[in-house]
Amino acid sequence: MTESAKLNGGGPAAARTIGIAAEIVATVARASRGTWADAPGIAAQAVKIAERCPELAAADEEVWHAALVALGVAVERGGEGGDGDLRVRLEKSVELPVAIAETGADVADLAATAARLGEGTFRSDAVSAALLAHAGVRVARHLVAVNLGTREDDDRSRRAASAEWRAEQAVKQALEAD
Numbered sequence: 001m002t003e004s005a006k007l008n009g010g011g012p013a014a015a016r017t018i019g020i021a022a023e024i025v026a027t028v029a030r031a032s033r034g035t036w037a038d039a040p041g042i043a044a045q046a047v048k049i050a051e052r053c054p055e056l057a058a059a060d061e062e063v064w065h066a067a068l069v070a071l072g073v074a075v076e077r078g079g080e081g082g083d084g085d086l087r088v089r090l091e092k093s094v095e096l097p098v099a100i101a102e103t104g105a106d107v108a109d110l111a112a113t114a115a116r117l118g119e120g121t122f123r124s125d126a127v128s129a130a131l132l133a134h135a136g137v138r139v140a141r142h143l144v145a146v147n148l149g150t151r152e153d154d155d156r157s158r159r160a161a162s163a164e165w166r167a168e169q170a171v172k173q174a175l176e177a178d
Contacts, residue, residue, distance in 0.1 A: 011060035019053025024129035101163035104137035108170035115174035130174035
């Protein structure tokens with residue numbers, strides 16, 4: 001992998017998908033202001049998350065690319081030298097998918113709340129947002145699981161698994177509300 005060959009992988013796509021889900025939650029909450037007292041607060045939270053997601057996507061792309069470059073260098077050298085750099089880059093490349101998964105779980109929770117309490121006309125949109133957020137979380141958790149810098153029993157793997165569980169529960173709640 002050369003420095004100039006940047007790739008757009010699953011992590012950035014997951015972050016952008018979660019951002020879209022957050023935008024949908026904000027739309028549902030805004031449309032529900034007349035019937036739901038907490039709608040403005042939910043909308044504000046969703047907007048803040050939606051604004052953060054492009055930054056997560058860009059940062060994930062950057063660290064993922066750096067890890068791929070370091071892995072390529074290690075392979076070219078036959079595993080000699082640069083192992084410390086590779087390890088550091090792999091460690092960094094797993095932190096962002098964990099953050100993306102946790103952000104997605106937060107969005108799924110907001111979407112479930114919007115599905116339960118939002119204007120009935122827009123509940124299916126809130127459910128859609130929960131499903132999209134859950135998809136982003138699943139992608140991010142998968143990326144954590146396959147990262148060479150993690151093990152199944154480490155804290156980052158547990159955090160990503162917890163985020164996936166939270167998002168799954170939120171989807172169930174949202175579907176029950178629709």
